[in-house]
Structures are given as structure tokens and as C-alpha cells.
Amino acid sequence: MEHLPGPVSTLLRPLSNHQKNMSASGRGTIEDPGKNVKAKSALNRAIVDQGWWEFRRQLEYKQQWRGGKVIAVSAANTSLECSECHHRAKENRVSQADFKCVKCLHEEHADLNAAKNILAAGRAVQACGDIRQTAA
Numbered sequence: 620m621e622h623l624p625g626p627v628s629t630l631l632r633p634l635s636n637h638q639k640n641m642s643a644s645g646r647g648t649i650e651d652p653g654k655n656v657k658a659k660s661a662l663n664r665a666i667v668d669q670g671w672w673e674f675r676r677q678l679e680y681k682q683q684w685r686g687g688k689v690i691a692v693s694a695a696n697t698s699l700e701c702s703e704c705h706h707r708a709k710e711n712r713v714s715q716a717d718f719k720c721v722k723c724l725h726e727e728h729a730d731l732n733a734a735k736n737i738l739a740a741g742r743a744v745q746a747c748g749d750i751r752q753t754a755a
């Protein structure tokens with residue numbers, strides 16, 4: 620029987636800079652006040668309250684205990700890239716939920732398409748040790 624490696628989890632890199640940018644865009648300026656400031660502020664606070672670092676620490680601990688591995692990858696552009704042909708364009712994203720590649724016409728729920736890209740990035744790191752993806 621072939622020996623199978625331990626379980627592998629792919630984890631998005633925490634988005635602290637992204638969160639800062641979201642906060643800044645939500646606030647706006649005196650001349651140009653942001654829209655939905657209160658809602659964005661509440662969302663940011665909820666994200667921070669989730670305790671991503673604790674989640675990551677627990678996930679790494681559990682995976683190590685099970686003989687598995689956690690691979691952190693950047694989430695950048697995973698929602699804009701086609702999981703089939705890898706064409707990347709903002710026009711691929713029809714709406715928050717809908718993804719349709721303008722090149723190969725692949726259609727899928729946007730979250731599922733992004734999840735496939737994240738999984739592929741994790742597998743690439745596992746196969747090649749891509750140091751660009753492991754900076755998280």
C-alpha cells in the first residue's frame with residue numbers, strides 16, 4: 620500500500636494591511652466622506668475580533684499533531700483569476716458571487732473559483748517550495 624502524506628491545509632495569509640486599507644477607504648476625508656463608514660467599521664472590527672492569529676496557531680498545532688502541514692498563501696488576485704485557464708482580469712468578476720472568465724468563458728461561483736486558486740497555490744508551494752508564497 621502506498622504511503623499517503625499527512626493532511627494538508629491551505630491558509631490565507633492574514634490581511635492586516637488589507638484591513639488597514641479598508642478602514643482608510645471607509646473613513647474617507649472631510650471633503651469626501653466615505654460611504655457606509657459605520658458598516659465598514661463594524662465589519663473590520665468583526666474581522667479583527669475573529670482572532671486570525673489564534674486560528675492559525677490552532678490549525679498549525681492540530682495539523683502538526685496529526686502529521687499534517689499548513690501552507691500559508693497570499694490571497695492576492697485569487698478572486699480575479701480563472702481556475703481553468705488562469706487568465707486574470709477584473710472583468711472576470713461579474714458580481715460578488717458570480718465569476719465568468721472573459722477568455723475561456725468558464726463560469727462558477729466566485730468563492731469556489733477562488734478556493735480552487737488557493738488550493739492550487741498551496742499545492743504549488745508543496746511541490747516546488749515557492750518562497751514567494753511562503754512569506755506569510
Ligand SMILES: [Zn+2]
Binds near residue numbers: 704720721722725
Ligand atoms: Zn478562463
